Structures are given as C-alpha cells and as structure tokens.
Amino acid sequence: MLCKIHLDATVKWVQKLLPDETGLLVRTNLCEALLGHFSHDAIEPARELLLHNELTPDLRHLRSNLIAYCKMLGTRFPEFDAWQREAARDAKEEREQMREFEKLVFETGGDLRQLAQRLVTQRAETQAETRRLKNEVAKVDHILAAKSSPRRAAGSTKPGRIGRNEPCPCGSGKKFKNCCMK
Secondary structure (H helix, E strand, C coil), rough: CCCCCCHHHHHHHHHHHHCCCCHHHHHHHHHHHHHHCHHHHHHHHHHHHCCCCCCCCCHHHHHHHHHHHHHHHHHCCCCCHHHHHHHHHHHHHHHHHHHHHHHHHHCCEEEEEEEHHHHHHHHHHHHHHHHHHHHHHHHHHHHHHHHHHHCCCCCCCCCCCCCCCCCCCCCCCHHHHCCCCC
C-alpha cells in the first residue's frame, strides 16, 4: 500500500517505521516502498537487509529492484556489480523454471490434480538427488581428510607411515592393504 501513496509524508513514515521493525518481510516491504518512491534513503537499508539475511524470493526481488533503481539514478554501492550478475543469473533461472512449468501445464492439459502430482514427483526426485549428492560429497570429504592426515602405524619408526595390516585411515574398516593402498 505504501508504494501506491506517492507523497513525501509516506517516505517520512516509512523512514520512521523502518529502524524499529524487526520482521524480515515487513522490513523488505518497507525497503520496497522506499525504492518505489525513488528515495535515496532506500539504498543503505535495502543493502544492509540483503547483506545480513539469507536470500529468499522476496529478498531476490528486492535486490533486483535495488539494482534497477541504482541503474536509473546512476548510483552504485560496493556489491553492485556482483549482485547485478547474480540477479541476471536468477532471472534467467526463473525464466527457465517458468518455461518448465508452462510445459508441464501443457502436458497435463491444464488438469490441476495431474499437475500437482507431477510437481510433487519432481520435487521428490530432486530431493533424492540432492541427498545422494550430499552423501557423495561427504564420502569424498571423509576420504580426503583421512588421506591428508595418515596415522602412524604401531611400532613403525617412520612418521606418517601406515602399516599394510593397519586399519585403513579412510574409515572403511578394511585393512589398508585391501583398501586405499591399492
């Protein structure tokens, strides 16, 4: 609503409300309202909000608006170039997602039940793939950590040497000679 009331008093009220507000969504909306009024006082609060919070769809939108606002007024801030690239990448990704969604709508013939079922299936597949990749990365990290700090074999006179019959440092539970030594 504050974006639609174009008065100097609106800008003053938003500036007055913004410092005391703790809710992320409300702060985001107040920054959007200031940007909508082309107030230079919008740049720093919006920038701080973006710097100190994880990017949500609302904050991505705020970032895009902040970049557009600064481009129109010829203003820059330290993160401008990096954020501009990220916003362009996000916009491209959103367009691709929208095309995929439109394709699904077309394939289902507009049947909402079938569309919802396909979306749920896709999400489950994506989550399963994400879990699989995370597990794979964890295994590689574990192996790299074990290989980068080899244990000293019992009775060995050389530091860092692992005996053939010692447990493998990768944590597999196998003997070294049957595991990573190969």
